Amino acid sequence: MQNGSDTRLRLLDAAEKVIREAHGSLQISVRRITAEADCNVASVSYHFGSLEQLGVATARRVYRRLNQERLAELQAVIDRAAPKAPGVHDILRALIGTSVRWSLDPASPYAVFLYLNRLSSLSDKPEIFDEMVQDITHHRIFADYLGRAAPWYDHGEITWRLAAALGVRSQFTRHADRCAVLTEGQIGALDAEDLIDELCRIIAPMFSRPDQAVRTLAPSASAAGRRSNTV
Template structure:
């Protein structure tokens, strides 16, 4: 049967990504539209994936792997530029958050799939299906190692907290731009993604900057040194 050919799963994933990215609402993503786009019978979705929800997870998983590959490529470039020393904090932070921001401002990237995925996760009756996807942090641990080398004045735990904060900045831009615009009183220039990236990286990089001792502490330290001089 043509609908169950070996390439059908890949065609269904391609078709689902296209339908999701061109839908004007969650309800427009249907098995009939996806199957028609893939040139497969409607029953092929349940045969290969079990349900529309499982197909949506497969689409998001593939896209996430692509996004993570873009992150790791940018990370490797930052490391190569810095050899033999540690990479610049700004370059590491850029590798961590910039690909997501760029994709979110470019509909051709497939980023609407993540919005669809998050809607599914809220509405699902089977939250365990999403557990592995949501709890995966191994790729972030790679960044933690390099950021700890670049910012050794913070402990590994403090680096992890700051990575979470940097990812929060990213998420506000990718999912809550209106809130940022209300708080800052200025619109994000979505026509210039690189300007948005630069601003986000600048703010997130400040999380890893070497702490500056308070002026009072520095004054006390200078006086202490002056007292013990012979």
């Protein structure tokens, strides 16, 4: 006999699968999810209250996985740099790497975040999204290490720059088609790891010493070489 926690877990697994495989939000429904989970339709209301709240719970679980991967990558960076502190580029790579990789991988759960964005824009219950919006514990960890790598900025300045770095990342993960047009197709020539390196190269000067902050944004030699080889 299956208990309530088993049913709840099956619904979360099914919701993630349905969202990931859906072609448009109209394909994400209670009936489709409960059929995938082998549950009755009423189970969504019983365990989550609504399809919208199931979507939020699914995104919250995926977000925890993403943050675990981020922090694991950060720890690897810290271990490699020991006994010194890691540099800005490596910290930024750990910060944005997982999101970029997921956004470019159709098999990843990144579609859950896109679905959540749609839900939040249409919802008449914005408070149900508050927990995810305010979950910045992992960001504070990155801010701490960025502060050590760029001690010429105080904590407030570091967090402003961290927020800007995340904005750059989101432009490329959420609006890839627009970015491809703006860059005249250049990002299409890069794989995930190259794109992460290029974004870090662009973001890193925000954390440079104020008297060294002016940097040319011409493509790095290695990236330019990669692109020229694809022509």
